Amino acid sequence: MTTLLNVQHVSKQYGHDTLALSDVSFSVNEGEFVSVIGPSGAGKSTLLRCINQMVDTTDGEIHFDNAILQQMNKRQLRGLRTNIGMIFQHYNLVERLTVIENVLHGRLGYKTTMAGMLGLYKEEEKERGIELLEMLGLREQIYKRCDQLSGGQKQRVGIARALIQEPKMLLCDEPIASLDPNASKKIMDHLKSISRSMGITALVNLHQVDVALSYSDRIIGVSDGKIVFDGAPEDVTQEIIQSIYGSEANDLMMKLGGQNAI
Missing domain, CATH: 3.40.50.300 (P-loop containing nucleotide triphosphate hydrolases)
Structure with missing residues (x-):
């Protein structure tokens, strides 16, 4: 090992x-x-x-x-x-943003500061985010604001955000x-x-x-x-x-x- x-x-x-x-x-x-x-x-x-x-x-x-x-x-x-993906007790989501927008924040470590500020994500990054959300049972919530979710749903968004980093x-x-x-x-x-x-x-x-x-x-x-x-x-x-x-x-x-x- x-x-x-x-x-x-x-x-x-x-x-x-x-x-x-x-x-x-x-x-x-x-x-x-x-x-x-x-x-x-x-x-x-x-x-x-x-x-x-x-x-x-x-x-x-x-x-x-x-x-x-x-x-x-x-x-x-x-x-x-x-x-290294991080998952927090209190989710650390931006509540006013949508589920998919929060997930895509997991890609910020790969972006320049300007690209991150402008929210410039590749199509394959968006597709991967949706794929992860569907895997976690959040297909119906993808475009909802995070302040509309239950605690368990918010934590699943946090997991998707960590996974889109492609962590070890x-x-x-x-x-x-x-x-x-x-x-x-x-x-x-x-x-x-x-x-x-x-x-x-x-x-x-x-x-x-x-x-x-x-x-x-x-x-x-x-x-x-x-x-x-x-x-x-x-x-x-x-x-x-x-x-x-x-x-x-x-x-x-x-x-x-x-x-x-x-």
């Missing part, structure tokens, strides 16, 4: 007294579906933002597709980010945290299917441990900015949940009562 992402001894400090990540190291292979779990404030979102350099690391190195991110200038980083990896930051169970299942099914059928690596932050256990090839547990578990879903035990979630663990294990792994 080929390693796509290698995080080496990464730390991130905010100010003098907030250590969001502490000596984090792990690697992800091409095509893997990896979930990152942990309580709120554990450092999960900071980790994803360090990987695509929305946030600078304080220490350590991140290697992506044989490049060291910390050694790149702004132009090089802009080019590299076309290979998707970073998904709590993609189902704002959704009801039915919409959540649709989103996770789409993400898993996309990872398998397109060979796209996925690194997904999740609050929902049961979802992580169901969908992941691998689970990384984060607590207080440190990795405390890195292994297969079937290796997640009550003790592991306790080490990741501390005082929250008992409530989680009650919810997971029906899970064989716990």
